[in-house]
Amino acid sequence: MIINNDKEENTEHNKQTAILHAAEEEFMEKGFDGAKTTAIAAKAGVTHAMLHYYYRTKANLFEQVFNEKISLMAQSFVSAFVEEDMPLCQKIQKMIENQFDFLNQNRDLPRFVVNELISKPERRELIIHKVKSMAKQILTRLQSEIDKHVEEGSFLPIRAIDLMVDIASINVFPFIALPIVMTIADSFYTTEDEFLMAKRTENVKVILNRILVNKS
Amino acid sequence: MIINNDKEENTEHNKQTAILHAAEEEFMEKGFDGAKTTAIAAKAGVTHAMLHYYYRTKANLFEQVFNEKISLMAQSFVSAFVEEDMPLCQKIQKMIENQFDFLNQNRDLPRFVVNELISKPERRELIIHKVKSMAKQILTRLQSEIDKHVEEGSFLPIRAIDLMVDIASINVFPFIALPIVMTIADSFYTTEDEFLMAKRTENVKVILNRILVNKS
DNA sequence: ACCTTTGATAACAAAATTGTTAAACATAAA
DNA sequence: TTTATGTTTAACAATTTTGTTATCAAAGGT
Structure with missing residues (x-):
């Protein structure tokens, strides 16, 4: 009407x-x-x-959004850990790429979550509860796999937690700082996507060179 | 009185x-x-x-704070680029450590700057003006030094911009995500400082393994 | 002593922001 | 048709937040 x-x-x-x-x-x-x-x-x-x-209330509405986002975030880190039975080296490569691809589809998620988590510390309980136990399981499993390869002589020694932080760092930071990086990188890369796709393969290289004894 | x-x-x-x-x-x-x-x-x-x-006004007061912080941020990235005449490999190591140490003394600076820059895009002009030309100079200089070493066979090929983003990633992210990382890492590291000092040496390792042909 | 400048306060004003309420409206079931 | 239920609106209320003003006091120069 x-x-x-x-x-x-x-x-x-x-x-x-x-x-x-x-x-x-x-x-x-x-x-x-x-x-x-x-x-x-x-x-x-x-x-x-x-x-x-x-x-x-506003707080109520926010909570609904925030809860969903934090679950998404947690899920991405957990599900990135590949279950399939493949060589550790390839598993790690797949992990990096999975996480990167997820972040590529949720570009402002990390900044949002980190930010709200820091400016309102009481919200941290939420992510702790959601991630902690699962993350620790994954870390101990990963650590034992790494240690096996170190004894074999195919891996350089590294703590699983350090490896995970390294991966998260190189994957997350480019998205957080994208607008700033692009203003400087514009003579190397003309589009955001060009930069990011190069970063995707670069990140795999960085991590594999960090852990493999023999470089490709 | x-x-x-x-x-x-x-x-x-x-x-x-x-x-x-x-x-x-x-x-x-x-x-x-x-x-x-x-x-x-x-x-x-x-x-x-x-x-x-x-x-x-509030905006006025904010501007004073923000200007100072953004200068600090820019300066840290520029001054991290070591001038002294030493082997490139050591120069890069020093760059990483310099930047890390600066961030360690200004732990919430990157999050603050990135955040204000994203939520109010009009502020980006500021950092662009402040960093862009200097950063590009540094990048071209670094690139030519890298290329020399690649021809010699001592370095793996890499774009200077990618290297810089890698360094910024592994240096900045641990500080941005510190509270979240610590809740998961607490079985590996008991204090923030312990984690960060391990990260400082880890970061050097990551980058040098990425660029050196022969590992240490 | 007198005037001007600067620092300081309290009280007020204006705007923005969040939240509420009463009443109108729609829809479907009784 | 009536009733009950959920939806929608406009107007209002309360609070928070920013910004202003009138006024006062101290200090220094003339």
């Missing part, structure tokens, strides 16, 4: 999910403090009373 | 610098949006009218 003058086409069927999606965008971009419920409502194309009707 | 009932002892001589230091703390911890001028004034032990008297 009334003309549809929404700014954005309605891929969202109901307002509740529209609000959630708008909140996701806004919180990811600006963080909890930077995001405003009025802006979220506007982006979702609803009055801001509707936002409070469905989610009551 | 009036008793001194300030919470903190007056190492600050005047109120203006007290405000600036309080602002620095608050902004670094909570970012622009999370920081409140009232909280800054309280932390500095002055009425919040004084804050406006000296700095007029």
